[in-house]
Amino acid sequence: MAFRDSTRDFNRSRPEKRHASRSSSPRSFRPSNQNARANYNLPRVRDAMKEEERSRETKEMQEREFLRLQQLRRAIIRLKNDRSKPIDKLLVSVYLMPGPEWEENGEKNSIDFGTVDMFDPLSVIQSYKAEDLEEISRNIGDIQQLETNQCRLTYWKYVKMLVNSRMEHNKVGQFSRGLKVVAGEVQRILAPKSFEQLEQLEAQIQKKLKSNVPLDTDYWVDLLNSLKSYKAIAYLKKTFNEELQIRKNKLDNEEWDKAFSDAKKLSNMKDREEKLYIVPIDPKPILRAQAIPRRIQPEEQADYEKELNDHVNIVKSSTYIPISIPTQKQKPTLPKNSNLINEDEFSIANRARLEREYLQSDDAEEQEMLGDYVEGQTRVVNENGVTLKKPHYFNRVLLGFEWNSYNQAHFNEAHPPPKAVQGYRFNVFYPDLIGTGRAPTYRIERTRRKNKSDTTDLQDDVCIIRFIAGEPYQDIAFSIVDKDWDYSAKRDHGFKSSFDNGVLSLHFRFKKLHHRR
Numbered sequence: 121m122a123f124r125d126s127t128r129d130f131n132r133s134r135p136e137k138r139h140a141s142r143s144s145s146p147r148s149f150r151p152s153n154q155n156a157r158a159n160y161n162l163p164r165v166r167d168a169m170k171e172e173e174r175s176r177e178t179k180e181m182q183e184r185e186f187l188r189l190q191q192l193r194r195a196i197i198r199l200k201n202d203r204s205k206p207i208d209k210l211l212v213s214v215y216l217m218p219g220p221e222w223e224e225n226g227e228k229n230s231i232d233f234g235t236v237d238m239f240d241p242l243s244v245i246q247s248y249k250a251e252d253l254e255e256i257s258r259n260i261g262d263i264q265q266l267e268t269n270q271c272r273l274t275y276w277k278y279v280k281m282l283v284n285s286r287m288e289h290n291k292v293g294q295f296s297r298g299l300k301v302v303a304g305e306v307q308r309i310l311a312p313k314s315f316e317q318l319e320q321l322e323a324q325i326q327k328k329l330k331s332n333v334p335l336d337t338d339y340w341v342d343l344l345n346s347l348k349s350y351k352a353i354a355y356l357k358k359t360f361n362e363e364l365q366i367r368k369n370k371l372d373n374e375e376w377d378k379a380f381s382d383a384k385k386l387s388n389m390k391d392r393e394e395k396l397y398i399v400p401i402d403p404k405p406i407l408r409a410q411a412i413p414r415r416i417q418p419e420e421q422a423d424y425e426k427e428l429n430d431h432v433n434i435v436k437s438s439t440y441i442p443i444s445i446p447t448q449k450q451k452p453t454l455p456k457n458s459n460l461i462n463e464d465e466f467s468i469a470n471r472a473r474l475e476r477e478y479l480q481s482d483d484a485e486e487q488e489m490l491g492d493y494v495e496g497q498t499r500v501v502n503e504n505g506v507t508l509k510k511p512h513y514f515n516r517v518l519l520g521f522e523w524n525s526y527n528q529a530h531f532n533e534a535h536p537p538p539k540a541v542q543g544y545r546f547n548v549f550y551p552d553l554i555g556t557g558r559a560p561t562y563r564i565e566r567t568r569r570k571n572k573s574d575t576t577d578l579q580d581d582v583c584i585i586r587f588i589a590g591e592p593y594q595d596i597a598f599s600i601v602d603k604d605w606d607y608s609a610k611r612d613h614g615f616k617s618s619f620d621n622g623v624l625s626l627h628f629r630f631k632k633l634h635h636r637r
Contacts, residue, residue, distance in 0.1 A: 215231070241356050242357070282349055329344070511596055515598070517541060546626040561588050562626060564585055
């Protein structure tokens with residue numbers, strides 16, 4: 121048996137050693153075409169990334185500006201509709217400040233302020249209670265995140281400083297324990313100082329605290345904290361007093377002109393004898409008092425007088441108080457047939473009388489019916505373009521339990537069924553029809569005919585009852601449950617349809633259905 125030479129095979133399998141001259145010399149690096157292209161495109165990539173970053177920042181800035189202006193527009197709308205939030209007056213006032221330093225890119229041109237006027241920020245802050253101040257402080261934080269104008273940012277800084285100071289004052293008092301002994305002296309010194317003087321005093325106190333001189337640290341720290349509120353007050357006075365004084369002088373001149381114009385008109389008017397519409401004195405005021413605790417919380421006389429005096433002092437200390445002007449021009453109304461009757465006084469007097477009657481009847485199942493059915497077909501302007509008046513009304517809906525077979529099977533007196541509508545009491549006021557010989561009427565309008573044979577529908581049908589009086593009144597309509605009326609003349613609960621002393625009364629109940637067993 122022949123054996124192979126393993127040594128020879130091993131040597132043959134090993135790779136040959138490269139030439140020494142080739143292995144010792146380093147190879148020169150030559151970049152490939154791919155690396156060359158990457159290095160060539162690198163500046164372009166960087167420029168594209170910078171452009172993308174600038175585009176993103178621009179979009180974020182535009183979004184912040186949009187949200188900021190939306191905050192302002194919503195505040196203006198709430199002020200016009202008399203449902204403003206505590207922050208709204210402070211927000212609108214700073215945007216009404218004149219000068220280019222308070223404005224960016226002509227943003228005021230895109231805002232319709234209408235009749236909304238500037239308010240004194242100091243008076244606004246002083247008039248709010250603790251819970252309102254907390255809401256203002258939270259809202260200022262949201263506004264500062266969107267604000268970019270430096271003047272407005274400074275304004276919000278000092279407004280928040282004053283708000284937080286008043287909140288702290290409500291909790292622990294205006295002066296800390298270290299300053300209570302000299303509280304009057306501190307107030308006498310700091311209150312009349314200007315903003316610049318208070319800044320200088322603040323710098324001196326900070327320098328004193330940083331020095332190694334022995335001193336009462338607690339006293340000076342408390343004084344520094346108290347100085348912040350005076351500094352905020354001084355800044356707001358310095359910023360707003362001049363503009364508020366200009367607006368006050370303008371308003372004074374307008375009121376003087378109006379007073380002279382009214383005096384001239386009155387001097388030209390002929391004296392005429394007027395008869396007054398006499399409202400009888402309430403014969404039973406105790407009945408009226410029974411309804412008050414349900415709607416009005418009692419208040420101590422001392423608390424009421426203190427709150428009233430606080431408001432009086434705020435008004436006296438205010439530089440300028442804007443007058444509320446209606447947002448829409450009032451349209452001409454028809455002359456009354458009876459110029460002697462005030463519509464609102466007539467409504468208030470009759471509402472009080474009707475409410476006394478309902479209290480005397482002791483019907484606990486009655487509730488006031490709020491709102492009316494508004495329909496586009498209702499005519500609000502006559503042929504001459506004069507606005508028709510909407511009549512006042514005082515309506516009640518009668519509620520009660522229906523003990524039908526289903527409710528008797530599923531409910532009891534301890535767990536009664538839901539209350540159902542059992543009738544209505546309509547009282548519509550037409551004082552201008554007194555003595556005219558005219559009487560208003562009513563009619564029922566249905567969008568579809570009521571199917572009496574259909575008993576599968578568990579929901580009550582509804583219809584519209586429309587009251588018609590003619591000029592100078594609009595038609596007024598209400599949505600009611602469509603059931604058969606009970607025309608029987610029961611005492612206090614029967615059917616009633618009358619027009620007496622300018623009041624249309626329509627009282628009715630629904631028929632009660634009795635199922636045979």
